[in-house]
Each structure stands twice: as C-alpha cells, then as structure tokens.
Amino acid sequence: MRILVAGGGISGLATAVALGRRGHEVLVLEQRPLFAASGTGISLAPHAFQLLDRLGVGDAVRERSLTIDAFHVRDGSTGELVSSVALPACRRGACPTHATAHRLDVHEPLLDACWELDSVHLHADSRVVDYTEHPGSVTVGLADGRTLTGDALVLADGSHSLAHHRPEWAAGAPEGHLAVYRTVIPMELVADRWQDRATTCWVGRQWHISHHPLPDDAYLSVSATRHHHTGGGLFGDRVDLEQVLAAFPEIGYEARNLLTTGRHWRAWTAPRRRTPLGWARGRVALVGDSAHPARLLAASGIHDVLEDAVELGASWDTAEGGVADRLADYAAQREEQVRHGHAEFAAGRGRPQGGADRPHAHPVRPAGTAATAACGPVTSSSAARC
Numbered sequence: 313m314r315i316l317v318a319g320g321g322i323s324g325l326a327t328a329v330a331l332g333r334r335g336h337e338v339l340v341l342e343q344r345p346l347f348a349a350s351g352t353g354i355s356l357a358p359h360a361f362q363l364l365d366r367l368g369v370g371d372a373v374r375e376r377s378l379t380i381d382a383f384h385v386r387d388g389s390t391g392e393l394v395s396s397v398a399l400p401a402c403r404r405g406a407c408p409t410h411a412t413a414h415r416l417d418v419h420e421p422l423l424d425a426c427w428e429l430d431s432v433h434l435h436a437d438s439r440v441v442d443y444t445e446h447p448g449s450v451t452v453g454l455a456d457g458r459t460l461t462g463d464a465l466v467l468a469d470g471s472h473s474l475a476h477h478r479p480e481w482a483a484g485a486p487e488g489h490l491a492v493y494r495t496v497i498p499m500e501l502v503a504d505r506w507q508d509r510a511t512t513c514w515v516g517r518q519w520h521i522s523h524h525p526l527p528d529d530a531y532l533s534v535s536a537t538r539h540h541h542t543g544g545g546l547f548g549d550r551v552d553l554e555q556v557l558a559a560f561p562e563i564g565y566e567a568r569n570l571l572t573t574g575r576h577w578r579a580w581t582a583p584r585r586r587t588p589l590g591w592a593r594g595r596v597a598l599v600g601d602s603a604h605p606a607r608l609l610a611a612s613g614i615h616d617v618l619e620d621a622v623e624l625g626a627s628w629d630t631a632e633g634g635v636a637d638r639l640a641d642y643a644a645q646r647e648e649q650v651r652h653g654h655a656e657f658a659a660g661r662g663r664p665q666g667g668a669d670r671p672h673a674h675p676v677r678p679a680g681t682a683a684t685a686a687c688g689p690v691t692s693s694s695a696a697r698c
C-alpha cells in the first residue's frame with residue numbers, strides 16, 4: 313500500500329510511524345524546507361505517553377520532558393486561586409505522569425522514528441495544492457507542478473487544511489477565530505512564585521492564559537488565548553508586547569505583570585468550529601488539526617493528534633476490505649472516541665486513563681464559578697489541556 317501524507321507536523325509524522333511500522337510505503341509531503349516543529353511548550357498527560365508508547369517513542373519523549381506536580385486555576389482578573397490539583401507522582405514505574413516538553417521534544421523523536429523506517433520517505437519543499445480521487449487511487453498536485461499517486465491520502469496539514477476548501481467536507485465558514493499569543497521567558501526573569509513545577513491557568517471571560525516550566529527549568533512557556541479574534545489571520549507572526557496586552561484589556565495586575573516579562577511573542581489564529589469535519593471520505597483521511605475544530609483550550613490538540621494517528625494505524629490492522637473500508641472504520645472509531653471523550657470531559661471525569669493517575673483536587677472556591685466554568689472542570693485531563 314502506498315500512502316501519501318500531506319504535512320510533516322506532529323500528526324503527519326505520527327501517522328507515518330503508525331503506518332510505516334505496518335510495512336506500508338508512506339510519503340510525507342511537507343511544504344516547508346525543513347521538517348521542524350514551531351511553537352513553544354506543550355503539556356503531556358499520561359494518556360499522551362500511552363499513545364507515544366504505542367508509536368514506539370514514549371521513552372524518548374519521557375527523557376526530554378519535565379514532570380509537573382500541580383495544576384492551578386486562577387481568576388485572571390483578581391488573581392484569586394480558584395482551584396488547585398496535586399498531580400500524582402510516578403506510579404508502578406510509569407514516569408512521568410504529567411509532564412511538559414518543547415514541541416520539538418515530541419516532533420524530533422517522531423522524525424527519528426521516520427528516518428529509521430525504510431518504508432517512510434520524507435519530502436520537504438513539497439506543498440500539496442490539490443488532490444483528485446480516482447476509482448482505485450488518489451493523486452495529489454504539488455505547488456511545483458509535480459503529481460504523485462497513492463492508494464490513500466492523509467491530510468495532516470493543520471488547522472488551515474486543504475479539506476476546509478473542498479465542498480465534499482462541507483466545512484462551511486467557521487464560527488469565528490481564536491488567537492493564541494505565545495512566548496518562552498528565561499526563568500531568571502520570572503518571579504519566584506511562578507517558578508514551581510506547575511501548570512497555572514488564568515481564566516477570564518473570553519480569554520485564558522496558561523504557563524508552565526519547560527525541561528531543565530530554564531524557561532517558562534506562556535500561552536495567552538483570546539477566544540474571539542477579530543482582524544487578520546496570524547500564522548506564527550511576531551507581535552510586540554503592546555499588541556499582546558491590547559488583546560487582553562480586562563487582565564488583572566498579576567497576570568499582566570507576567571505577560572510583560574515576555575519579550576519575543578508570536579501569534580496564531582485558528583478557525584473555531586463547533587464539530588469536527590469528520591475523519592475520512594473515500595480514500596482521503598484527516599488527522600490532527602485538519603480534522604478537529606480548535607477548542608478554546610487550544611493546547612489540547614496534541615492528544616487528539618496522537619489518538620488520530622494511533623487509531624488510523626489500528627484500523628489498518630483490524631478493519632477488513634479495501635482502503636475506503638479501513639478509512640471508514642477509522643472515521644467511525646474516532647467519531648465514537650471523540651464523542652465519548654468530550655462527554656467525559658464535560659462531566660468532569662476526564663478521559664478514561666485507568667485509576668492510577670487520578671489527581672487530588674482541592675477546590676479553593678466552589679466549582680461552577682466563572683473561572684472554573686471557562687477553563688473546564690479540573691481533572692487530570694483538563695490539567696493537561698489548559
């Protein structure tokens with residue numbers, strides 16, 4: 313089987329590993345001149361490590377990551393501590409439980425795994441601009457005029473996917489956009505009280521800010537999300553501090569103080585959709601941000617991405633029939649899992665993760681206040697998401 317993957321981000325590489333390990337020939341087509349991860353830090357829940365283990369890179373990511381001990385929610389305007397969760401330490405040799413990493417710390421082990429697989433071929437400078445399905449194959453057109461044909465196409469091309477412009481996916485216009493402003497701050501510039509091994513989420517009415525230390529405790533990763541963005545699209549553009557502060561006019565003194573420590577800011581916008589586009593049609597599958605709507609807690613994407621890749625690989629093992637049947641199985645599985653996961657999340661139970669890693673929550677103020685409602689119920693799962 314020959315599978316074309318458009319996009320060499322975390323979802324494209326994870327898909328290539330999942331399918332390449334099963335002996336399929338995989339061509340990963342990345343528009344950029346290099347396979348590299350952009351962005352700053354990510355939070356990893358135990359579930360992410362289980363998925364990375366299934367892709368064979370769990371230990372490599374563990375070695376690079378930093379264990380997190382606690383998750384705090386604060387009111388973004390008053391600074392009041394709303395809720396605090398002590399995250400469980402390593403259990404039964406499974407370490408770390410909750411962690412943070414640079415995005416590169418996930419991307420690079422996946423890239424290494426791709427290099428080690430003879431069946432996976434990585435092509436940089438290969439922007440996919442179009443695709444056509446035929447009865448027994450699918451052809452992609454690249455920006456430089458080349459065409460490539462495979463048995464299936466996986467669109468791992470992020471939140472501005474080609475699929476969003478194709479009538480068959482019926483994406484329609486998004487409800488709006490969110491904007492995320494991100495930076496890393498050298499730890500020596502950060503006030504002592506924000507240097508602990510915790511993820512802290514400051515919640516406002518239409519915004520939230522989260523921060524956590526990165527491996528080696530050398531930097532604090534900060535991500536500030538405006539839930540409704542008006543204005544032009546941002547694609548990792550550099551923005552100055554004044555622009556960041558202007559996006560959060562209601563922010564309280566303490567959270568503002570933290571933002572002012574950041575020097576080098578970049579910003580992204582992502583379309584907001586109520587529901588996923590779906591995961592497969594015919595010989596074309598979506599993985600990662602191309603399939604999932606940007607959630608308000610945009611930092612949750614990594615778990616969805618890894619689940620997509622692992623499940624796509626699993627469908628190739630378990631489903632019977634041709635390519636379209638296997639992809640239809642993948643789509644059905646993911647639809648069910650995402651529906652289940654969202655229901656669990658909404659009910660405050662988080663994603664099912666076995667019993668060992670349940671955190672101990674210490675609500676400082678009754679649940680259901682504006683801040684907890686905006687950030688979601690505090691569970692091990694939401695701790696990793698914020």
Ligand SMILES: Cc1cc2nc3c(=O)[nH]c(=O)nc-3n(C[C@H](O)[C@H](O)[C@H](O)COP(=O)(O)OP(=O)(O)OC[C@H]3O[C@@H](n4cnc5c(N)ncnc54)[C@H](O)[C@@H]3O)c2cc1C
Nearest residue numbers: 319321322323343354440469470492580600601611613614
């Ligand atoms: C603004 C924002 C901030 C986020 N912050 C966090 C965070 O802090 N922590 C966290 O865990 N998650 C975060 N997420 C979510 C997480 O980054 C994503 O869910 C995850 O990285 C998506 O991976 P992906 O591979 O699907 O997409 P991407 O990472 O976007 O990768 C897509 C890749 O495809 C390539 N590509 C695009 N179009 C084409 C094309 N036509 N042809 C060829 N290649 C193409 C791109 O160059 C890119 O390499 C954030 C998401 C957004 C939108």
